[in-house]
Amino acid sequence: xxxxxxxxxxxxxxxxxxxxxxxxxxxxxQEHGPGNWRSVPTNTGLMRCSKSCRLRWTxxxxxxxxxxxxxxxxxxxxxxxxxxxxxKWAAIASYLPQxxxxxxxxxxxxxxxxxxxxxxxxMEPPSMAGDEKSLDFAESETGAGSSNLKLNQTSSSYASxxxxxxxxxxxxxxxSPKINNNNNSDSIGSCSAAANCDLISHGDDxxxxxxxxxxxxxxxxxxxxxxxxxFQDSGEKIINPERKQKADNNNNNxxDNNNNNSxxxxxxxxxWLLDESSSAAQVExxxxxxxxxSIF
DNA sequence: AATAACACCAACCGCCAAAAC
DNA sequence: AGTTTTGGCGGTTGGTGTTAT
Numbered sequence: 001x002x003x004x005x006x007x008x009x010x011x012x013x014x015x016x017x018x019x020x021x022x023x024x025x026x027x028x029x030q031e032h033g034p035g036n037w038r039s040v041p042t043n044t045g046l047m048r049c050s051k052s053c054r055l056r057w058t059x060x061x062x063x064x065x066x067x068x069x070x071x072x073x074x075x076x077x078x079x080x081x082x083x084x085x086x087x088k089w090a091a092i093a094s095y096l097p098q099x100x101x102x103x104x105x106x107x108x109x110x111x112x113x114x115x116x117x118x119x120x121x122x123m124e125p126p127s128m129a130g131d132e133k134s135l136d137f138a139e140s141e142t143g144a145g146s147s148n149l150k151l152n153q154t155s156s157s158y159a160s161x162x163x164x165x166x167x168x169x170x171x172x173x174x175x176s177p178k179i180n181n182n183n184n185s186d187s188i189g190s191c192s193a194a195a196n197c198d199l200i201s202h203g204d205d206x207x208x209x210x211x212x213x214x215x216x217x218x219x220x221x222x223x224x225x226x227x228x229x230x231f232q233d234s235g236e237k238i239i240n241p242e243r244k245q246k247a248d249n250n251n252n253n254x255x256d257n258n259n260n261n262s263x264x265x266x267x268x269x270x271x272w273l274l275d276e277s278s279s280a281a282q283v284e285x286x287x288x289x290x291x292x293x294s295i296f
Numbered sequence: 297a298a299t300a301a302c303a304c305c306a307a308c309c310g311c312c313a314a315a316a317c
Numbered sequence: 318a319g320t321t322t323t324g325g326c327g328g329t330t331g332g333t334g335t336t337a338t
Contacts, residue, residue, distance in 0.1 A: 016306070016332085038323065054324070055307070090326060105327075106305050 013047040017056055021046060025053055026061055034062070059100045066098035070107055078104055079112060 017025075028044045034057060037050035046053065059065075070078075074096060081092040089101035089108075096104065 014308070035324095050323075051325095052307075058325095059306080087327065101326075102306080109328095110304055 011047060012049050012052075014052075017048075017060075021048070022056070022061060025056060029057060029061075059102045064098060065100060065103075067103065070099075070111075074099070075112060078108060079116065082108060082112075 024044050024046055025040070028040060032043075034054075037054045040046065040050055040053045041048055048056075077095060078092060081095060085091050087105075089105045093099055093101040093104050
């Protein structure tokens with residue numbers, strides 16, 4: 001006899017979330033806080049499984065998420081961390097507090113992989129071109145080789161529109177004077193949520209900046225400086241050092257740092273990650289290479 | 297103008313370790 | 318101690334928008 005199931009598997013709704021569903025979910029989390037996902041579908045009446053609710057919250061609804069428009073520095077961090085850690089997107093995302101693992105994974109698969117492939121092809125002699133031994137390209141990669149990267153593609157679907165979510169949250173925040181901070185009031189997530197409470201009613205532009213987490217940059221950097229790549233259970237990703245160590249034996253250095261709460265010196269990797277000029281410059285170098293007419 | 301091909305990304309799927317019973 | 322579910326993760330897919338023909 002184990003635990004009871006989180007929700008009835010029959011009649012579970014799938015597919016894109018509607019604004020109404022988002023409102024219900026956000027309102028519930030506002031009241032009860034994130035976590036205990038098994039109770040969310042039953043308590044809210046949402047015809048979604050707990051897993052879907054958690055995913056929707058962590059990837060799109062929680063405050064502080066920055067979407068799209070990856071900076072050169074972020075690109076550089078992703079490229080280097082991917083080379084170092086492999087496809088450990090959650091671990092990589094822990095170094096980019098504003099980004100979700102899903103977002104990073106998508107960005108890698110749709111943009112960076114192609115960028116690096118072209119860069120590598122340009123760097124290698126013709127006989128080596130196309131050799132992907134140093135990059136972990138998925139077999140599902142479309143092989144068309146079209147070079148027009150649609151960096152500013154806009155989507156009209158609801159789910160991908162931060163503006164729509166901002167508007168959605170606007171009404172919610174107005175009716176909710178104070179965020180529920182009953183768990184981990186010093187966490188990034190709850191701090192940003194509190195910031196939202198104070199500022200959310202000042203127009204869409206400000207909403208965008210709030211949701212983009214820019215105002216929490218210093219907090220995020222402080223978190224990094226302690227090598228504590230762990231977000232609190234406010235829906236943020238939790239990188240459990242012990243578990244990650246079991247899951248990924250290649251990750252020893254980072255995990256060692258994460259296990260130490262007493263302000264250890266920055267590792268070489270983290271020093272590099274925090275050095276904006278380093279990674280950004282390297283990505284810009286790749287970009288410049290990509291723009292060379294001779295490559296195409 | 298029609299449509300085929302491509303690109304993007306939100307969301308699902310399956311697996312695993314930990315937690316709950 | 319054994320069973321079952323939860324929460325988290327990485328891989329993959331399907332829907333939709335954009336571009337090319």
